[in-house]
């Protein structure tokens with residue numbers, strides 16, 4: 001067996017320790033005689049798995065008691081609709097910050113339910129930066145302010161939690177949740193699909209402040225109502241049990257590796273090595289404003305883009321895969337989530353140096 005360093009933006013690498021544990025427990029989970037996939041979601045075995053996952057993520061993120069943690073389906077994309085459905089509560093406006101492709105999708109979906117006020121946009125800068133906060137137009141009649149804490153495609157990341165000027169703050173953290181410590185108490189809702197930094201596809205974590213639930217239009221489908229999910233402990237219907245279990249193993253892995261402070265320090269080091277390599281040569285460049293460069297998704301461009309295919313195939317020969325940039329940005333993109341080992345970064349940096357030597 002030979003595993004590659006997979007720089008995919010998502011689904012993406014999982015920690016090897018997690019995959020090994022899942023393999024060991026595949027046929028017989030802890031003496032139950034069953035695979036987790038075969039268990040009733042209401043049986044005591046699975047309920048213990050579900051409760052442990054919740055307790056672990058509460059501990060890791062220091063989630064206050066007045067927040068519920070929901071384990072939902074439908075991806076972050078469903079949250080683009082659930083957020084306005086649950087939070088408008090009679091208001092007609094919502095504020096959104098537009099920092100890239102995922103913000104745009106959230107804005108477009110919210111437009112079905114609300115008058116969207118784009119408080120700030122970096123579209124004119126091709127989404128390579130984040131507009132200065134003192135320029136944001138925040139309407140005090142809006143129900144909430146939404147932002148994308150890390151733009152997975154553009155590689156732009158908020159380094160601080162923005163000031164929402166009193167509005168309920170909502171964040172799509174799909175591609176940087178659990179990569180750094182955040183103060184959950186500053187938010188009304190945090191949501192994230194699992195498949196970037198937490199587990200396999202099919203499950204979405206939603207952290208919602210209790211007082212924001214339970215005030216939806218009567219026509220709202222139960223499956224889109226946070227309060228209904230909270231009331232049934234995310235088991236209104238059959239949840240994605242195996243994804244929930246694997247996500248729990250990832251939480252445990254983070255705990256065993258020193259928690260978020262240690263993970264964050266490692267992420268700063270990993271991203272730093274890669275940006276140093278990019279900035280240290282004229283052969284490579286980063287399109288992103290240095291103040292907002294993502295620690296998770298690192299786009300970079302070759303000065304001579306006719307070498308792109310040669311770069312990608314050479315990298316693949318070294319076991320460094322899925323480095324092709326998103327079509328909207330071009331060049332390369334290295335997604336280096338929590339599960340990317342530091343050795344994977346070192347291997348990529350060595351390859352970049354070697355490639356420059358033979359083609360520069």
Ligand SMILES: *Cc1c(COP(=O)(O)O)cnc(C)c1O
Pocket residue numbers: 010074075076077078102148150151152172173174175193194196
């Ligand atoms: C991947 C991604 C999404 C979409 O997630 P799905 O789970 O596929 O719906 C939304 N927002 C961000 C920031 C993402 O990276």
